[in-house]
Amino acid sequence: MHLPDKRGYFGEFGGKFLPETLVPALRELEIEYGKAKRDPKFLKELGFYRKNYIGRETPLFFAKRLTDFVGGPKIYLKREDLAHTGSHKINNAVGQALLALRMGKKRVIAETGAGQHGVATATVAAKFGLECDVFMGEEDCERQALNVHRMKLLGTRVIPVSSGSKTLKDALNEAFRDWVATVGHTYYIFGTVAGPHPYPMMVRDFQSIIGNETRKQILELEGRLPDYLIACVGGGSNSIGLFHRFYNDKKVKMIGVEAGGKGVGTKFHSATLSCGRPGVLHGAYSYMLQDKNGQVLPTHSIAAGLDYPGVGPEHSFYKATGRAEYHAVTDSEALNAYHLLTRIEGIIPALESSHAIGYVLKNRKRFRSGEIVVLNLSGRGDKDVGRNI
């Protein structure tokens, strides 16, 4: 699949909707990224850091006791929680930091929700000697305090955002506002597959390592492709990272799991694809949660990394074309999954990833024995310990 097109569209979704001031920077990024991904030196460097710094490849782990508990399909966990810094976010942060260096930028900024992308960015900034500011909603600073501490330890300035709902969307707004004013010397390490072109494409490419490895690993382990790929969806980077490589494997079903919060029938959720409709938010035309006048709605999720009213345009395209299906799992279902996996596999999953596990637990009957399910364990749950129980 050769999407997006030159204008950054996945079907009808994507594009560039942002202030004129940023257009030259995005164009420069597009050109530079286009060169980098064909440059053997860049790819070699990226490969080096993937292996020796992130610790890839991450295992595809057969979860025997979870499999027994569910009592149907064989369940494999793609262990992105074992990547350096504890989540898949580092895959993208390393790639973009190398790009920032290539472009001669001295300062990087990022937005963060759960703090995983913030920590990943702070980490690469420390590693490569870049000045780093991370924008984080005030509410998220509180509920993900451990990650705030980690970022500060890494030498990053964490800027709490008090506008709007004080969560991820507002952190994004502030990051854009900063970037408009500092674009000359600052590189914006965007954390998910949303935003204006070329970010959805570029972040997907850096995250596709998840699916590339998974495909190879499952073929080695099982001699065939999985029946299901399941991953949580906030902005959508870990899920696209897993799904993308399987796009043309039409028999492989893809399920994106959104944050159902207190229930999709309430106002307290972040189930953008399940409950939203297309519009323009943060630079792209994609599904979003909005009222009838196009005002962005407040969201809720127990998982800060899913608490976002938008979603990447490639997911909107997958939904519109039926390539993937999207469902919601509530806070309490995710919490149950969090506890269960911890107790029976000895793996504490991030609350975000717990949504994907929650889907399988909730829909056991859907899966048959002999089927193979790959769950993306996008991050580890240390950051969540002590606040949710």
Place this chain on the structure above:
Amino acid sequence: MSAGISKQANRIDEKFSILNGERKKNLIVYITAGYPDLAATEKIIYALDLAGADIIELGIPFSDPVADGPTIQESGQYALKKHINLAEILKFASKVKPNISAALTLMGYYNSILQFGLERFASSCAENGIDGIIIPDLIPEESAKLLKAAKAVGVKVIFFLAPTSDAARIKLVAEKSSGFIYCVTVAGITGARTALPDFRKYVARVRKFTDKPIALGFGISDAKLLRKVLKHADGAIVGSAVIKVITRNLHKKDLAEKTGSFVSQLRKGMNRPR
């Protein structure tokens, strides 16, 4: 220039018309619709008109205004809490327009307009006395459908340029923008500033590609900066500085008068009769 249902000349063109070989200079004033409420906005508009604002830019509040600094953000959030919406603002425009001599434009983020419906929006603008529309998160490449709809009904679509814009961008924006070109003074967001970078070369660079009117905006906070801007540009846009006056006088009886007198002070600095 305008075609379609609106036969009379667009008021923005009139404001920027050329008199004795020189283009008229314009003071463009931004206010947030519904801040603090529409009744107050109406009085403020009349006061601005009386004070000599040539073009009044009426902001459509949006939940996530990425191009705006805290002053305008907060005014918009205030208005949104009172559930202001685009349909109401358009209706409101048709009420005030016959009573003013200023041109009237709307400024709003793209999603508000997209959800309203692009064609419906363009024709509603024409029907309700809106002369032009300004959308800070819409670039010419993404605007084909709106441009077509606006052109058909004689409504101007004003695009932006920035100090970061290169020759190719300037060419494109100059071609697509109508009414005037909105040049932001600084790479950044809206907000009153005490000093501005030297914009002479920047304005000259834009002039090389177009003879369309050029208005500078972002950061222009007082008569001194305004004078400086208008030495080189055809128009100056003042927003946050005006909103600050509104905020200071929010619950006072003479809110409109105070806002008017601030703008009237600015107008005096322009050395040009209306």
